[in-house]
Amino acid sequence: MPKRGYHHGNLRQALIDAALKLIEDRGPTGFTLSEAAKQAGVTPAAVYRHFEGREDLIAEAALQGYEIFADVMDYAYDSGKPSALAAFEATGRAYLAFARKHPGHYIAMFESGVSVNKTPDLAAASARARGVLEKAAEGLSQHIPADKRPPAAMFSAHIWALSHGVVELFARGSPGTRSPYPPEELLEAGIGIYLRGLGLIPPDA
Incomplete structure (x- = not known):
């Protein structure tokens, strides 16, 4: 047959x-x-x-993942407008949602060891995904005085790292780990603390 x-x-x-x-x-x-x-x-x-080999196959899976991820982030950013804060927070939540809905892609993108510079297409797709978060950070950071404003790339990298940490430690069901709170609440609280530190949202009463 x-x-x-x-x-x-x-x-x-x-x-x-x-x-x-x-x-x-x-x-x-x-x-x-x-x-x-x-x-x-x-x-x-x-x-x-x-x-040519397994790495090429994984790189193609990562490429598709970054393309989906960028679309998801774009949609989240647009859905949060016209508020810069809402748009920024929406991209953080989209990160967590993507990791849950597309675990194979997520692992290929972030845990496979395949460089995002392996191919021009992969580099471009990765840059587009990062660019959405940087755009959200840029819009929100305009509310910070220029002399105290972190670069948008640093701002977005902090939130990316926070989102990634929540996903890795608590959202993917790693053996032996147990989240003290729902991952969504952990991420929201972490972003809130970060934004309060920058003076972008008022302190808790």
Whole structure:
């Protein structure tokens, strides 16, 4: 009986989908190209028509992830307008939502060890995603006096790091870890503390 993989129309995407499932289940180094081929229903030799190796396959999964991520962040930013604060907070929540909805992509992007500079397309997609958060930070930082205003890239990097930490420690169900509060509340509180420190929101009464 012919391998079904040769007949489902888009072998390249089928291999990426297979890799995403394996990445989610086993991590980025926990599977072989042969296993990805088997999952997609094709022979191992068929993989090499599209990818030079496992790293190339993971890089393609990361590229798709960054493209989805940038779209999600863009949508969140636009939905928060016209308030600069609401737009900024929406991008933080979107980070957490993306990690939960697309765990395979998230791992490929941030935990695989594949450089965002591996290909021009991957670098561009990563830059677009970062750019949305920087745009949100730039808009919000205009409310800070110029002599006290952190660079937008630093501002957004702090929030990115905070969001990433909440995801890694508490939102992905890592074995042995247990969040003292819902991840959404942790992230919101952390962002609130940061913004209060910059004088962008008033202190608690």
